[in-house]
Amino acid sequence: MQSEVAHSPSVLLVEAFYGGSHKQLIDLLKENVDGCSVFTLPAKKWHWRARTAALYFSQTIPACPSYRVLFSSSVLNLCELVALRPDLARLKKVLYFHENQLVYPVRKDQDRDFHLVSDVVVFNSLFNMDSFLSSIPSFLKKIPDHRPTDLDHLIRPKCLVLSYPVHFPDVSRLLPKHKLLRRPAVPFHVDDITTAAPGEHQQISGDEVMRRSEEDPRQPTSGPADQNPHGEGDPADQNPGDPADQQRPLHIVWPHRWEHDKNPELFFNTLLKLKEKQLDFHLSVLGETFTDVPEIFSKVRCLLDSNILSWGYLSSKEEYLQVLCQADVVVSTANHEFFGVAMLEAVHCGCFPLCPKALVYPEIFPAQYLYSTPEQLCKRLQGLCRRPDVARRHVVAVDTASFSWASLKPHFQALLVNERP
Incomplete structure (x- = not known):
């Protein structure tokens, strides 16, 4: 587990799958945004990271009164983290979707996970956002009874599209x-x-x-x-x-x-x-x-x-x-x-x-x-x-x-x- 804590940090960067494009984005933000504290886990066993990283981070992220913003990719179960750490619930929570699991071609449909609590939901493309929101109603139909309604309409106002920032070196x-x-x-x-x-x-x-x-x-x-x-x-x-x-x-x-x-x-x-x-x-x-x-x-x-x-x-x-x-x-x-x-x-x-x-x-x-x-x-x-x-x-x-x-x-x-x- 990697952690870097800035002096009087205001931005908490949490990445449960620190590899590939997820790592590159966290590194860019850490290098270019002042006051970042970074907590990560290696990019291994994606499903285990999605299911257990929140519990791990709840125990390893220290309490800090200067935190103002929490930024994480959608691999992290942010719902669980803020439930386990009420002090983090007050932060502005930004969730970045590199991908979304509702349209991921999994072998078994029951392998899909769904959890979302955020103030801002950011997608790297319009396709990512639209495919996610349009898949919510069909996903909810799989619930046997007492289904929530209109979740896509509730989430949409929080959504925006912000392309993934690619570092293009001079070649x-x-x-x-x-x-x-x-x-x-x-x-x-x-x-x-x-x-x-x-x-x-x-x-x-x-x-x-x-x-x-x-x-x-x-x-x-x-x-x-x-x-x-x-x-x-x-x-x-x-x-x-x-x-x-x-x-x-x-x-x-x-x-x-x-x-x-x-x-x-x-x-x-x-x-x-x-x-x-x-x-x-x-x-x-x-x-x-x-x-x-x-x-x-x-x-x-x-x-x-x-x-x-x-x-x-x-x-x-x-x-x-x-x-x-x-x-x-x-x-x-x-x-x-x-x-x-x-x-x-x-x-x-x-x-x-x-x-x-x-x-x-x-x-x-x-x-x-x-x-x-x-x-x-x-x-x-x-x-x-x-x-x-x-x-x-x-x-x-x-x-x-x-x-x-x-x-x-x-x-x-x-x-x-x-x-x-």
């Missing part, structure tokens, strides 16, 4: 030359892309990406969609059909947890179809592994051995970013995602994203990066394997800067002041 030194050449000089907004004036940077549409990737590889890719932000011709246009861009196999990266809810079966089955069609590609499979790794990983590793560049979790952030910078396409096949830090990190590193047209993805990614069916995913990857230069010349129309800590810091600081809504 310029890790980017290959072709990514540096097409990197926007300043952050841009998706809404600005389609209205670019002649001579300014414009974006290739989804249909255009598909058309170009299906063209004869011997034909150059050119036109205003490939100009750089300064209005000068892209060096790739000055040398159409750069042999290095065309001949080097497409590098596909899958940077997700090795768990069933990320649907690795769909991803690997798609890659096996590419191999059946004798399409060449390179592959990096990253992400953390836990106790139960889906069998598909061991089954396909030998089948894809000749394609693999990197396989397994990289504990070094530098090495992880280096792989993302060298990759061309990042793929999500998730059937459970409320934000998707790994996808945004990959886009920051210049990868072309392909995501399901579902979950949180339409909220973040324009339609040109979304697929609706496994067949569409396979078709998109087939086209990009045949024309890897299309992915390498494309500037992704996602404003990652709006999800950065620099942009979101003022909102989190305002959240942690002692003012009840």
Whole structure:
């Protein structure tokens, strides 16, 4: 158990699952908000943390009259904690939902937990909030009798959406030359892309990406969609059909947890179809592994051995970013995602994203990066394997800067002041 107590602290940060994005958020708040005391438990045994962490923290968090705000992720049973520690009940309580259990694809429906007491309920995406609130009525119907009513209507006024703040490091030194050449000089907004004036940077549409990737590889890719932000011709246009861009196999990266809810079966089955069609590609499979790794990983590793560049979790952030910078396409096949830090990190590193047209993805990614069916995913990857230069010349129309800590810091600081809504 980790605990850090500030001098005359005013903000109590409690994290029952101190790992991954949960850890990153707590660390950001601790480093950037004055007067924080931090109490955490290691990121192990999620269900045990959800069921018992409140009891543990009730015994280990010291009484402190200067506390004004309590911030916790939804893993913690805040109801139990404030019941066991009445002195904490008076604080402004902020509960942050990285995910929600009402729509989590659990194996057994009775495994779901439900507990909520908070002054402010914060969700990392609109999809997270809407899916949570809309699932409450059906969840309550499982209660045999004496059901509470209108809980969703009671909770909604307390809710707000505040994107998860991603730390985007400067990766310029890790980017290959072709990514540096097409990197926007300043952050841009998706809404600005389609209205670019002649001579300014414009974006290739989804249909255009598909058309170009299906063209004869011997034909150059050119036109205003490939100009750089300064209005000068892209060096790739000055040398159409750069042999290095065309001949080097497409590098596909899958940077997700090795768990069933990320649907690795769909991803690997798609890659096996590419191999059946004798399409060449390179592959990096990253992400953390836990106790139960889906069998598909061991089954396909030998089948894809000749394609693999990197396989397994990289504990070094530098090495992880280096792989993302060298990759061309990042793929999500998730059937459970409320934000998707790994996808945004990959886009920051210049990868072309392909995501399901579902979950949180339409909220973040324009339609040109979304697929609706496994067949569409396979078709998109087939086209990009045949024309890897299309992915390498494309500037992704996602404003990652709006999800950065620099942009979101003022909102989190305002959240942690002692003012009840």
